[in-house]
Amino acid sequence: MSSASIEDKLANNKYDIDKEVHVSIREDICKKCDEHYCLYACPADCFKLTEDHITFSYEGCLECGSCKIVCDKDAIDWTLPRAGFGICYQYG
Amino acid sequence: MKQRFDAIVVGAGPAGCTCGYSLAKAGLETLIVERGKFAGAKNMWGGAFYGPTLFQLFPRFWEEAPIERYIHRHRFSLLTQDSSLSAEFTTKKFGEPPYNGFSVLRAKFDHWFASKAEQAGAIIATGLQAEDLLWDRNTVAGIKAGGDELPASVVIACDGVNSDLTDKAGLRGKLLPRDIKQGVKEVIQIPRHLLEQRFNLSGEEGIAWEFIGSFTRGIPGGAFIYTNKESLSVGIVAQLSALCEKKIGANDLLENFKQHPSVAALLAGGNLVEYSAHLIPTSGKAMIPTLYSDGFLVAGDAASFVLATGLTLEGANFAIASGTAAAEAVIRAKQKRDFSRKSLSCYPELLKQSFVLKDLKTFKKASLFLENSRIYSQYPELACDLANKIFTNDGKPKKKIWKLLKNSMKDRVAFSEILRDLIQIKRAL
Ligand SMILES: Cc1cc2nc3c(=O)[nH]c(=O)nc-3n(C[C@H](O)[C@H](O)[C@H](O)COP(=O)(O)OP(=O)(O)OC[C@H]3O[C@@H](n4cnc5c(N)ncnc54)[C@H](O)[C@@H]3O)c2cc1C
Ligand code: SF4
Ligand code: SF4
Secondary structure (H helix, E strand, O other), X not given: OOOOOHHHHHXXXXXXXXXXXXXXXXXXXXXXXXXXXXHHHOOOOOEEEEOOEEEXXXXXXXXXXXXXXXXXXXXXXXXXXXOOOEEOOOOO | OOOOXXXXXXXXXXXXXXXXXXXXXXXXXXXXXXXXXXXXXXXXXXXXXXXXXXXXXXXXXXXXXXXXXXXXXXXXXXXXOOOEEEEEEOOHHHHOOOOOEEEOOHHHHHHHHHHHHHHOOOEEEEOOOEEEEEEEOOEEEEEEEOOEEEEEEXXXXXXXXXXXXXXXXXXXXXXXXXXEEEEEEEEEEOOHHHHHHHOOOXXXXXXXXXXXXXXXXXXXXEEEEEEOOOEEEEEEEEEHHHHHXXXXXXXXXXXXXXXXXXXXXXXXXXXXXXXXXXXXXXXXXXXXXXXXXXOEEEOHHHHOOOEEOOOOEEOHXXXXXXXXXXXXXXXXXXXXXXXXXXXXXXXXXXXXXXXXXXXXXXXXXXXXXXXXXXXXXXXXXXXXXXXXXXXXXXXXXXXOHHHHHHHHHOOOOOHHHHHHHHHHHHHHO
């Protein structure tokens, strides 16, 4: 199998994406963060480093909870998506 | 007036389904709430069910449950960049009822498990999320879910590793990245005949295959391949703190693993159908939260009941056994009509009588030992290098194996380090 990007991998998953955002970051805090642990912790590539700042998109989130555990600056406002929304595994 | 339940179980994973099933069977008015659209929709794992916990609940369950294959062989491999050294174990008993383990995909399996609880009389509300606890002074008195208040005599948190309810009950401190492993997995479809040919399987036989080696770049963790009926579960487990320190994502480790020549050959021509991720609390006894309070109990991953010994990862049977113990504690409390902390204090005693707390105590030093990075890089390299020297015929006169070993150890690991690690193994495993 040829190696695929995370984005390509996620395209196989079934989601019911909510309009409501369930995870967000405090950009003012992230601006002062050098470690960017979230970049390596997120298995769904929801965090991106563009030039010198972190951006976040919630759509591909696998609801694993890693980002909230590794961010030592409490910059992540983390909740689960509303019931019935988000990832819906068909295999698991 | 609103219905008041005897018990509300939050989460329909193995812990919650077992707990809800046992409570309903004993005649308690039981509600199980599950945030997924169906039980299993939010869950992933390796994974294989081991041990007798499940057939104690449902004798001959393999005849009705959506099992993929029974685990007939266990294989363990050490990988370097381009070599592999493997050991395999199988025994006749693994191929006969009641079997030893089963490969399972959660979406189907949890759904079946929840239906068993429902048949026993529990009410299952899927697509409903417990958002908060209801309190009556210092006693948990139910949950808030979907904008409603649902009162109950007792709440059992079976909501998994990210247990929001255990946090809200004030029973658990912040989870630390060092105590957590991240699992990422791909389900790769392969035509059945090809899969059976590649893994040398016939009928419903399956294999559970674990790997450690250079693909994790010294990060504590490993990889796995489980055979399903017509697909493979291929994944990585890696310590969260080490991923951050080494600035590498688990998916990159998975790609490293998949590109190993021995692994790539097994996956060739396969078709990725799902990519998933989930956390595992792997520090064992050291990270168990307070297990109960007034009107409240914690079971399964929410209580960090997972056993990781490096060779095996078991959580589902711990979830089932703790779900059973929690149900038993609640049934006794119901008889006394007393759901106070004092009344529920038989719960840890019941866990101590089962393997749950016994095993976690036996292996309480395992997690610290498993942080030793030599396990993941130097030792696999040493073993493969030695095997290479033994098996390569270069036309020169042969050396004694002891000499070859000394040679392979050079620059990799000192004899004193090996000795220290052996002593650690004795203590931890
Ligand atoms: C990669 C990986 C490989 C593994 N391999 C194995 C293996 O081979 N063998 C093994 O025995 N174990 C394995 N495990 C561990 C095993 O999966 C867990 O220990 C087990 O699933 C724990 O069961 P549980 O019922 O406690 O929690 P979970 O299975 O996590 O179930 C929790 C449930 O609660 C629901 N929920 C959460 N919050 C709420 C809420 N607020 N309201 C309503 N519902 C909620 C979730 O949707 C979920 O259905 C593995 C784990 C991983 C991640
Ligand atoms: S989310 Fe946390 S870890 Fe990530 S950049 Fe912001 S502060 Fe740093
Ligand atoms: S919960 Fe997991 S998948 Fe979602 S953003 Fe955080 S790290 Fe990424």
